[in-house]
Amino acid sequence: MASTVHSDSDDGMDAFMDKFKTQRYKNAFSENDWEEEFNKIPMFMKNAPEEIDPQKYPELACLQSIIHDEDRPPEEQAKSLKDEGNAYFKEKNYQKAVVAYTAGLKKKCADQDLNAVLLTNRAASHFYLGNMRSALNDAAAAKKLKPDHLKALIRGAQCCIELRHFSEAIQWCEDGLKVHPTDKKLRELRAAADKHKRAAERDARKAKAKEKKLHGEKEALLNAIKDRGIKLVQPARAQRSGSDSEDEDERSPAAIAELSLDGLSSQEVTGAQVFVDEQGSLQWPVLFLYPEHQQSDFISAFCENSCFTDHLGVMFEELPPWDADRKYLPQNLQLYFEDEEKETLYRVDPEMSLLKILQHKRYFVKAGTPSFIVLVKGSSYCKQFLSGRKIHGL
Amino acid sequence: MLSDSEVAELLSFLTPSTRPDVKGQATEYILGLSGNRDGCRFLHSKPDLIAALFALTSDPSIAIVKDCYHIFINLSADETLHQVLVKDVKVVPVLFKNLLDPEYLFSDQICTILSNLTRHEKTCKILFKVLQEDVGMAQLVQIFCTEGYNKNAKLHYLGPLLSNLTQLPEARNYLMDKDRCVVQRLLPFTQYQSSVVRRGGVIGTLRNCCFDHAHHKWLLSDAVDILPFLLLPLAGPEELTEEENEGLPVDLQYLPEDKKREEDPDIRKMLLETLLLLTATKAGRQMLKEKNVYPIMREFHRWEKDAHVTAACEKLVQVLIGDEPEEGMENLMEVEIPQDVEEKLKEADAKEQEELEKEEEKRKQAEEETCSNKCTPS
Numbered sequence: 001m002a003s004t005v006h007s008d009s010d011d012g013m014d015a016f017m018d019k020f021k022t023q024r025y026k027n028a029f030s031e032n033d034w035e036e037e038f039n040k041i042p043m044f045m046k047n048a049p050e051e052i053d054p055q056k057y058p059e060l061a062c063l064q065s066i067i068h069d070e071d072r073p074p075e076e077q078a079k080s081l082k083d084e085g086n087a088y089f090k091e092k093n094y095q096k097a098v099v100a101y102t103a104g105l106k107k108k109c110a111d112q113d114l115n116a117v118l119l120t121n122r123a124a125s126h127f128y129l130g131n132m133r134s135a136l137n138d139a140a141a142a143k144k145l146k147p148d149h150l151k152a153l154i155r156g157a158q159c160c161i162e163l164r165h166f167s168e169a170i171q172w173c174e175d176g177l178k179v180h181p182t183d184k185k186l187r188e189l190r191a192a193a194d195k196h197k198r199a200a201e202r203d204a205r206k207a208k209a210k211e212k213k214l215h216g217e218k219e220a221l222l223n224a225i226k227d228r229g230i231k232l233v234q235p236a237r238a239q240r241s242g243s244d245s246e247d248e249d250e251r252s253p254a255a256i257a258e259l260s261l262d263g264l265s266s267q268e269v270t271g272a273q274v275f276v277d278e279q280g281s282l283q284w285p286v287l288f289l290y291p292e293h294q295q296s297d298f299i300s301a302f303c304e305n306s307c308f309t310d311h312l313g314v315m316f317e318e319l320p321p322w323d324a325d326r327k328y329l330p331q332n333l334q335l336y337f338e339d340e341e342k343e344t345l346y347r348v349d350p351e352m353s354l355l356k357i358l359q360h361k362r363y364f365v366k367a368g369t370p371s372f373i374v375l376v377k378g379s380s381y382c383k384q385f386l387s388g389r390k391i392h393g394l
Numbered sequence: 395m396l397s398d399s400e401v402a403e404l405l406s407f408l409t410p411s412t413r414p415d416v417k418g419q420a421t422e423y424i425l426g427l428s429g430n431r432d433g434c435r436f437l438h439s440k441p442d443l444i445a446a447l448f449a450l451t452s453d454p455s456i457a458i459v460k461d462c463y464h465i466f467i468n469l470s471a472d473e474t475l476h477q478v479l480v481k482d483v484k485v486v487p488v489l490f491k492n493l494l495d496p497e498y499l500f501s502d503q504i505c506t507i508l509s510n511l512t513r514h515e516k517t518c519k520i521l522f523k524v525l526q527e528d529v530g531m532a533q534l535v536q537i538f539c540t541e542g543y544n545k546n547a548k549l550h551y552l553g554p555l556l557s558n559l560t561q562l563p564e565a566r567n568y569l570m571d572k573d574r575c576v577v578q579r580l581l582p583f584t585q586y587q588s589s590v591v592r593r594g595g596v597i598g599t600l601r602n603c604c605f606d607h608a609h610h611k612w613l614l615s616d617a618v619d620i621l622p623f624l625l626l627p628l629a630g631p632e633e634l635t636e637e638e639n640e641g642l643p644v645d646l647q648y649l650p651e652d653k654k655r656e657e658d659p660d661i662r663k664m665l666l667e668t669l670l671l672l673t674a675t676k677a678g679r680q681m682l683k684e685k686n687v688y689p690i691m692r693e694f695h696r697w698e699k700d701a702h703v704t705a706a707c708e709k710l711v712q713v714l715i716g717d718e719p720e721e722g723m724e725n726l727m728e729v730e731i732p733q734d735v736e737e738k739l740k741e742a743d744a745k746e747q748e749e750l751e752k753e754e755e756k757r758k759q760a761e762e763e764t765c766s767n768k769c770t771p772s
Contacts, residue, residue: 173575174575174579177574177575178536181532181574181575182573182574184573186575187573187574187575187617190575190578191578191616191617191619194578194619195616195619195644198622198644198645199644201644201645202644202645202647202648205647205648205649205650206647206648208648208650209648209650
């Protein structure tokens with residue numbers, strides 16, 4: 001009797017079960033792409049897709065609309081957005097986290113604790129994105145809402161340290177320690193900020209001392225030059241005011257700074273500068289010009305006590321390649337310097353020391369580099385060069 | 395002194411409802427009494443008067459309150475009155491409560507009273523207990539370190555108060571709690587220019603703390619970094635070589651040419667004593683040697699004129715340039731000194747003291763002579 005009833009359902013069940021043996025069920029996963037398919041099902045997703053296209057991911061879009069349903073109370077919405085932000089944060093997708101937290105804050109819900117957390121978390125996101133100022137602003141806002149919010153206090157201090165505002169960092173730590181006196185992180189941050197601050201102060205003192213030393217050396221140098229009665233001149237283009245370019249009386253810091261003393265205007269970018277050597281003598285960078293061949297020679301350190309013949313002897317020991325006529329022999333050379341203002345050439349006795357020449361009342365050192373014109377005695381070029389010019393012997 | 399009936403009458407004047415001018419005269423009279431020893435002794439036997447006076451510190455008339463506080467400053471300066479003040483009249487909790495109030499007008503007077511009450515260990519212990527219960531040492535340090543906490547009071551005397559409190563190991567332990575940031579907040583005040591009281595109080599506190607050599611390692615570590623703060627007041631504008639500079643703690647490198655040293659010789663001596671304390675352990679000695687304390691002391695020695703301070707400096711230098719003590723004697727505070735050696739040391743100390751005093755005398759005489767030469771009206 002009982003079996004009759006059962007046999008009905010059993011038959012149905014059996015038939016149903018038999019189906020599996022013969023028919024494939026619809027919407028089955030296929031062997032080759034079942035993993036991909038799995039990843040599309042919200043429950044089994046490993047990562048969320050960047051964009052949720054309702055056509056491709058209808059279930060996901062559906063879930064989203066439930067989560068972000070505008071009818072839910074703001075606190076709930078904000079909380080969901082916080083969770084969303086946190087999820088992005090975990091994945092190190094800080095940009096998206098910021099977006100989520102910002103949306104949460106926009107809800108302006110009444111739960112200040114939640115808002116403080118949203119701000120603090122956004123601060124953290126900005127921190128990892130390197131946006132220190134935004135991070136600091138958020139931490140400060142969180143602190144305003146909840147002055148005892150530990151994470152905000154720590155984050156604020158960290159931002160200040162990154163921004164190298166060490167005193168501010170210390171203040172954040174002390175404010176924090178008032179509420180959380182035994183917090184290890186705050187203590188450590190304070191010690192670190194204090195250490196950095198004192199190191200920065202030391203660096204400032206060191207720089208100042210160095211600047212002072214440099215300034216002192218520069219002044220000593222200018223004094224040495226002035227004491228010898230040597231006149232310095234700035235090249236015309238470097239003048240500040242339109243006035244006469246004689247620097248001898250200008251000892252103000254501006255003049256000293258302006259006095260570049262290194263190399264000439266264009267060709268010689270040597271960085272060489274006059275200096276006082278160990279014996280207290282000045283060593284000058286000197287330029288020798290050979291207008292005949294448009295050539296020049298540069299001596300980086302010509303001691304003021306040396307005379308020209310010493311140098312010329314060495315320089316023209318071997319005749320230079322441009323001296324095609326082989327006539328630039330040391331004993332044939334004549335030296336001149338030009339007084340630009342009076343358009344006069346002065347002949348230099350090569351047996352004289354550099355110092356003596358520089359002290360000549362019409363000698364002006366231009367751009368910190370004395371220069372001299374070299375001609376070959378009696379050559380046609382020399383005659384041509386000198387004709388029509390005012391010349392003085394020394 | 396006063397008869398019993400006179401005392402009773404005086405007491406009746408010290409009520410809030412009394413006419414202000416009568417009240418004022420009464421308090422003025424007692425202020426006069428409190429200014430001398432006999433007066434204080436008399437008041438000691440009249441706790442009712444003291445209690446009434448204390449109640450008057452809430453009086454609406456500022457002049458009366460001011461007088462009352464001055465009376466208490468005088469009373470607290472006399473140790474025999476401490477029991478009465480603290481146990482009978484129970485001034486301490488009220489004083490602390492008012493101290494916490496940033497608007498209170500007489501906080502400086504309170505600080506002086508508390509500082510007086512903590513000078514000797516017995517009362518200090520009682521006070522510390524109340525402090526921990528009502529205010530907490532951390533809050534006291536907080537108030538001390540907050541610039542402008544009270545618009546009407548400078549609170550400099552919290553410095554000596556802290557210094558006195560640290561004669562108790564409990565107070566020192568609290569100040570040097572590794573899990574908190576308390577002693578660190580005091581360090582910048584070793585250079586506080588505007589108040590020698592505050593500065594001296596802080597340095598006294600630090601010196602007391604250094605008696606506990608168990609804390610030395612921590613005090614010298616980065617967590618506290620006490621050393622630069624002790625050296626800065628002793629360092630001068632003299633230029634050191636680049637090598638010497640680079641070995642110094644960061645705060646002492648490249649000091650400007652207008653750097654001034656601590657001007658109070660007692661404070662200079664305290665600083666040197668503190669540094670000497672830090673040389674008790676081997677680790678401490680090593681650190682001080684490594685951080686180039688010697689060149690600082692060398693320049694300091696050249697500059698110092700006071701004989702007592704110079705002696706303290708020389709003691710420190712001896713340790714810095716001397717050899718390490720032999721094994722077993724590395725912690726100078728724990729070395730057992732045999733009886734006869736101890737006696738000889740005491741003798742030597744006494745002799746040194748004598749000589750120092752003689753030198754002081756000579757120097758003072760010399761100064762007076764030159765002064766009298768100069769101080770003629772023109």
